[in-house]
Amino acid sequence: MKFKTQIMILFSLALFGCASTMDTPYKKAHTPPSESSTYKTSPSSSTGQKSPATQRPYKIKGVRYTPIASATGFVQTGIASWYGRKFHGRKTSNGEIYNMHAMTAAHKTLPMNTWVSVHNLKNNRKIVVRINDRGPFVYGRIIDLSYTGAKRIGITGAGTGKVRVTALGRATSYSKKTKDPIAFKPVDYWKGNLTVQVGAFQVKVNAERYRYKLSKTYQNAHITTFTDDRGTFYRVRIGRFTNLKDAIRFSEKIIAQGFGSAFAVAE
Structure with missing residues (x-):
């Protein structure tokens, strides 16, 4: 969730x-x-x-x-x-x-x-x-x-x-x-402003380096910060979609291209 x-x-x-x-x-x-x-x-x-x-x-x-x-x-x-x-x-x-x-x-x-x-x-x-x-x-x-x-x-x-x-x-x-x-x-x-998460880091500088690398190839490469009882995480995301179906298709595509982790999220 x-x-x-x-x-x-x-x-x-x-x-x-x-x-x-x-x-x-x-x-x-x-x-x-x-x-x-x-x-x-x-x-x-x-x-x-x-x-x-x-x-x-x-x-x-x-x-x-x-x-x-x-x-x-x-x-x-x-x-x-x-x-x-x-x-x-x-x-x-x-x-x-x-x-x-x-x-x-x-x-x-x-x-x-x-x-x-x-x-x-x-x-x-x-x-x-x-x-x-x-x-x-x-x-x-x-x-x-x-x-x-x-x-x-x-x-x-x-x-x-x-x-x-x-x-x-x-x-x-x-x-x-x-x-x-x-x-x-x-x-x-099923609807909303969706993107695809491709990484999560607890060290901010590592997230920033990964975002910069991805920005050369993918649109809307950005970082979101999330904090819970486990600590603070810097989540790296790419792409922008208006429905889950398109976000899922993009996730599948980049996984096939070699991404070890990719999944749809709504923002």
Whole structure:
């Protein structure tokens, strides 16, 4: 996991997702599509457009799940659970490393990197977390929170709690003091101002050198800065598109030309 912020559309082999129950032993049945630097797509059954790997339908324990293309207006009420130390340090479905202390969560169908509000209906506590994993795959449960997220709304003791999940969208600005997102824009994969990301660096000068090199061949070579709990990243991007389909085609083209990593993003 998109429009002032990035909708990262990474693609690869399936990676491990979150647990099907709170902090329980890992079950290999939980291997939904994931994101990485290798690009793969499949047709969308409803639009005929190509979909990011984490947007493809998948099946777990005989149940088929179809990720939604847009989080606009999404509201869901049900049971939240959490997963913690057992999965700390493992890869999530979008290719990130799971951090039980970060404000993240797993959901079966929301687009990756969607920020959602989670409201504990019993004690009225609320949190905002980012979807970066798939799950939980237990009947009646709608979201798996990180340990810290679950602790903040008071469900770590009981293990579960009734919540209301409201999609906020992509974060468009962050608090300078807390680094928490404070403004959002609805998620929609299929339209917007798109480009293609070809590299990410934690050393700014390396990103600038790569951008300069690419600017000699490609239009709109530029750098965007992104900061989260892992640190600051300087993302190098090229090209400008008005729809996902064209951005995907360009990604495929330059990968065939030798780029080790290229994927569509919306800005």
